[in-house]
Amino acid sequence: MAVKIYSAPYYTTTAPDIPGEACRLLSRLARDDVNLLAFTALPIGTGETQLVIYPLNTTWLADVARRTGLVLNGPHHAFLVQGDDELxxxxxxxxxxxxxxxxxxxxxxxxxxxxxxRYLLHVHPQDFARASDVLGATHIPSRWDNFELKIPRHFEASM
Incomplete structure (x- = not known):
């Protein structure tokens, strides 16, 4: 497989650094059919964790945030790289x-x-456009474009 480099939007939110907080967020996202490309959690201070969400579909994530009051910071931009595992x-x-x-x-x-x-890579925001050109990054693959039109979310089917 050739190396593929994609621009991947992501959002951050914070949560108390206690057991179950990430689980609650991930459960909510799964329940509302928000598929993730990646997810990370990082301690950012005493008693607080930053949750970093890389959604497959940013519209669905924004919809969940609006309905639940989840405060998101973003979008920010990273690169998602995939290729053959070689030295x-x-x-x-x-x-x-x-x-x-x-x-x-x-x-x-x-x-x-x-x-x-798979490799997640972040550069400074002011360098992102230039890095995108240097790396030849593309947007998320077309099979993911308009993803929301291809699969109805389970909670919408019952409306």
């Missing part, structure tokens, strides 16, 4: 950014156990 796979991506004098702010990568990897 040095991430080096090529970092070299391209380094050569363009673009700093990687945060990143997380995982091998999928099937010969591939």
């Amino acid at each position: 040095g796979a991430l080096v090529k991506i970092h070299h391209r950014l380094c050569d363009a004098d673009i700093n990687v702010v945060t990143s997380t990568g995982l091998a999928d156990g099937k010969g591939g990897y």
